[in-house]
Amino acid sequence: MGALEGKVAIVTGAGQGVGRCHAELLATEGASVVVNDFADTAAGVAQAITAAGGTAIAHRSDIADWAATGGLVNAAIDAFGDVDIVVNNAGFVRDAMSFSMTEEQFDTVVGVHLKGHVTTAHWAAQHWRAAAKALSDGELPKQRRIINTSSESGLFGGPAQMNYGSAKAGIVGLTRILAKELGKYGVTVNCIAPRARTKMNENIAMFAPHEGDGFDPYDPAHVSPMVAWLASDAAHDVNGKTFIVTGDEIHVMSEPQVAGTIMAGDERWTVEAISARREELFAQDGPAISPWGGPAMR
Numbered sequence: 001m002g003a004l005e006g007k008v009a010i011v012t013g014a015g016q017g018v019g020r021c022h023a024e025l026l027a028t029e030g031a032s033v034v035v036n037d038f039a040d041t042a043a044g045v046a047q048a049i050t051a052a053g054g055t056a057i058a059h060r061s062d063i064a065d066w067a068a069t070g071g072l073v074n075a076a077i078d079a080f081g082d083v084d085i086v087v088n089n090a091g092f093v094r095d096a097m098s099f100s101m102t103e104e105q106f107d108t109v110v111g112v113h114l115k116g117h118v119t120t121a122h123w124a125a126q127h128w129r130a131a132a133k134a135l136s137d138g139e140l141p142k143q144r145r146i147i148n149t150s151s152e153s154g155l156f157g158g159p160a161q162m163n164y165g166s167a168k169a170g171i172v173g174l175t176r177i178l179a180k181e182l183g184k185y186g187v188t189v190n191c192i193a194p195r196a197r198t199k200m201n202e203n204i205a206m207f208a209p210h211e212g213d214g215f216d217p218y219d220p221a222h223v224s225p226m227v228a229w230l231a232s233d234a235a236h237d238v239n240g241k242t243f244i245v246t247g248d249e250i251h252v253m254s255e256p257q258v259a260g261t262i263m264a265g266d267e268r269w270t271v272e273a274i275s276a277r278r279e280e281l282f283a284q285d286g287p288a289i290s291p292w293g294g295p296a297m298r
């Protein structure tokens with residue numbers, strides 16, 4: 001029996017690349033899959049999954065379109081009765097340096113990545129909240145999942161990608177927010193930053209076609225087992241985390257921490273006083289801070 005038997009998954013941007021690999025593996029693990037893409041490739045992927053013995057339908061829509069994404073979530077519920085797993089993967093790049101980028105390049109890339117994660121989360125969360133509220137006393141909510149897609153450009157900063165990288169950094173923040181909001185409805189929310197050879201990056205030298213029969217570190221199919229695992233019940237206690245996933249490597253990112261603190265002692269800081277104590281600020285010790293409503297952390 002597969003790890004996702006009986007579950008219903010939506011994979012956005014699954015017409016090719018990493019998303020196609022996710023859709024195929026989730027189906028192999030037993031999920032019924034809605035293959036989303038705004039390109040007409042979605043139908044072929046759904047047909048290939050069905051031909052291989054899996055269960056899938058295609059839904060062609062633009063993930064940056066708020067209302068159309070409501071239709072995507074409804075299509076999953078209409079076809080398969082529910083939606084348990086949302087894999088937010090769709091996207092494209094329009095790289096340019098900050099001084100050259102157009103408004104259109106900025107808006108469309110932030111739209112497909114950051115807004116394209118928010119749209120699915122909004123509609124799926126509405127459905128999951130209603131389902132949880134309909135439970136009888138003592139009945140536990142079903143296990144649900146959102147798996148988001150960031151990028152090392154967002155984690156470490158990619159030049160010529162102030163649109164893409166800032167959207168991808170926003171997706172890491174969004175992951176933490178949704179993880180805190182939706183836990184009570186049985187939903188965990190995690191994030192991956194993949195690295196693989198796809199149409200998005202095939203012109204970059206490091207992603208040149210693999211030679212020989214050995215392990216191809218940039219085969220996009222290597223990214224999908226981590227997504228399937230995060231989607232499974234086995235990962236029920238993993239929430240709000242970001243992972244870099246590539247080839248045979250899985251890395252978990254550390255969580256943000258306060259690295260140093262200086263306190264003026266019931267006085268407003270002055271520029272001179274900050275200068276005088278900069279060594280102390282960057283010395284990586286000092287008292288911990290309590291974020292809004294949270295426990296003290298360093």
Ligand SMILES: NC(=O)c1ccc[n+]([C@@H]2O[C@H](COP(=O)([O-])OP(=O)(O)OC[C@H]3O[C@@H](n4cnc5c(N)ncnc54)[C@H](O)[C@@H]3O)[C@@H](O)[C@H]2O)c1
Pocket residue numbers: 012013014015016017018019036037038039041061062063064089090091092112116149150151152193194195196197198199200201
């Ligand atoms: N390939 C990598 O090394 C890499 C690295 C970091 C992050 N990523 C991320 O992984 C995800 C998948 O990228 P990929 O490399 O497979 O790229 P890809 O170009 O092969 O696939 C992206 C898919 O998303 C679809 N898509 C684009 N905009 C859409 C929209 N508005 N609505 C619905 N579908 C849409 C495209 O049609 C395409 O099928 C992206 O979010 C990308 O930013 C990839």
